[in-house]
Amino acid sequence: MQKGIHPDYHNVVFQDSTTGFKFISGSTATSAETVEWEDGNTYPLIRVEVTSDSHPFYTGKQKFTKADGAVDRFNKKYGLK
16 A cells, blocks of 8 residues: 555444443544443544444334335226225
């Protein structure tokens, strides 16, 4: 890699704003807010709205709004009675 053109890559703590779940990962993101992690070190804290702890795909709490297909919707609206 060429020196001086890449952003600083470091460990960052991400926190789910809805559940409070925290995890540490490598990132180029920075923040003025910091948090002390379990290992005793201080890392920048990035608050995010959705993580694997709150996303419906991972939690199994999906909502299916359109369960029937286009043909079923057409038959309901214009089908024979």
